[in-house]
Amino acid sequence: MKIDFDASKPIYEQVIDEIKKKIARGEIEPGDKLPSQREMAKEIQVNPNTIQRAYREMELLDLVETKRGRGTFIKDDDKVIKQINEQMAHAAVKRFIDEMISIGFKKEEVINLLKEEFGRRMKND
Secondary structure (H helix, E strand, C coil): CCCCCCCCCCHHHHHHHHHHHHHHCCCCCCCCECCCHHHHHHHHCCCHHHHHHHHHHHHHCCCEEEECCCEEEECCCHHHHHHHHHHHHHHHHHHHHHHHHHCCCCHHHHHHHHHHHHHHHHHHC
16 A cells, blocks of 8 residues: 655544545445554554554554454445545535635536536546
8 A cells, every 4th residue: 555645634533534535436445454553554664553553543443443363454334435435526526616716716617617627538438
């Protein structure tokens, strides 16, 4: 796993976000085993305690489950996956709208730009 770390956000949160993105893209599926905490720490070159915190937080979010002696697995629950996709979509839309507002666009202008871009994309698909 490759993560370009952002100094403005805790590393453990970025690890969680990256795993959520992989789930949303289908690169990690429900029931898949995650690397051990040590393996993950070594792979992305962070402190094992950081990965331990990320895994613990993901358990609290009901995203993963740890099976003693077997490892940590993505929860096999379609509702969780759907919820992750919805959360990520809403966050992306919010960032987009915030950025458009910050550069001076009004609601109708943003909607028109989206319609135009979707129209172009549909012609190319």
